[in-house]
Amino acid sequence: MLQDARIVAGFTGAGISTESGIPDFRSPGSPWMRNKPIPFQLFLRDPKARREAWRRKFTMDDLYRGARPSAGHVGFASLVASGRMPAVITQNIDGLHQEAGLAEDQVIELHGNGTFAKCLSCGRRHELDWVRYHFERDDDPPECMVCGGILKSATISFGQAMPEEPMRRAQRLTAVCDLFLVAGSSLVVFPAAAFPAFAKENGARLVIVNREPTPLDTAADLTIHAEIGEVFSKFIA
Known part of the structure; x- marks a missing residue:
């Protein structure tokens, strides 16, 4: 499925960083x-x-001082480097995607930094x-x-408006992707959690990697309940 995708939208939540020692x-x-x-x-x-x-x-x-990128962060950086993933949409605020090698414009931070x-x-x-x-x-x-x-x-604090430009960039990427890859998100925090549903409705395939079930598991083309680092180490170089 990943090999056949032309444009992959990455989407990450807290679960990718718990493996780096950052609490959920x-x-x-x-x-x-x-x-x-x-x-x-x-x-x-x-x-x-x-x-x-x-x-x-x-x-x-x-x-969590001293936290370092997990295998999941490195996996997403590898996908971006391959040219198939233009950017990673993230709910996280820890900057670990950048530490894993992504440029600032390759990380769409919905909740700030x-x-x-x-x-x-x-x-x-x-x-x-x-x-x-x-x-x-x-x-x-x-x-x-x-x-x-x-x-x-x-x-972005509770009661603060979502950042306009990251939201627009996330919407654009979601609209053009043919594969939406979720890692480590419970998909219960909105409006961020609306992006994978929108991608699926727009014809993209949806893959979810998360330890616990999510509300979109039944809609996904592939759901993997496992540690993110374990999954990514198997199919990301």
């Missing part, structure tokens, strides 16, 4: 449940909420080491070094 948001006992992201509107209006959001952010960063911060006013990128230094020194998150605006991790 919804698993029982997940540290994410003790350090939940602060809702966007609360973050905007309350300085105390912003301080707590950064505290939780750095606590989680410390938990947690490896840096952005100013909510001017959009200026700020590195986390700089933010953390000032946060820990002053016990308060710093403001934008350019315009004095609010800094936030470059992720």
Whole structure:
């Protein structure tokens, strides 16, 4: 099936990164449940909420510091390098697809990127080491070094609008692919989870690799319930 595809759309979720040591948001006992992201509107209006959001952010960063790309990430990078997969659509915020060798424009990040911060006013990128230094020194998150605006991790929080350009790019890729390959997603978080269903309705074949069943298993042309790294190591060079 993979060998016959002309254009493959990759789609990844948390499961591809749990094999790198990054915890899943919804698993029982997940540290994410003790350090939940602060809702966007609360973050905007309350300085105390912003301080707590950064505290939780750095606590989680410390938990998976040193995480490296899994065999699944390397497998997707191999597919992109082959020329059959223009880009990977991901729900993840960890930057591990880029660490596996993909260029920034080969990763479509639907939920943003947690490896840096952005100013909510001017959009200026700020590195986390700089933010953390000032946060820990002053016990308060710093403001934008350019315009004095609010800094936030470059992720999409609950209540925050989805990023327009990544959504458009994901829609375009989904519309033209003839194979949609899902790895490590429960396919329950919308609007991201709508992409594989759209691809299938548009005539593409749908392959799902995930440890647990998903709502789209019965619609898929092939479903594999297994560890992602184990699967990809067998058929990706």
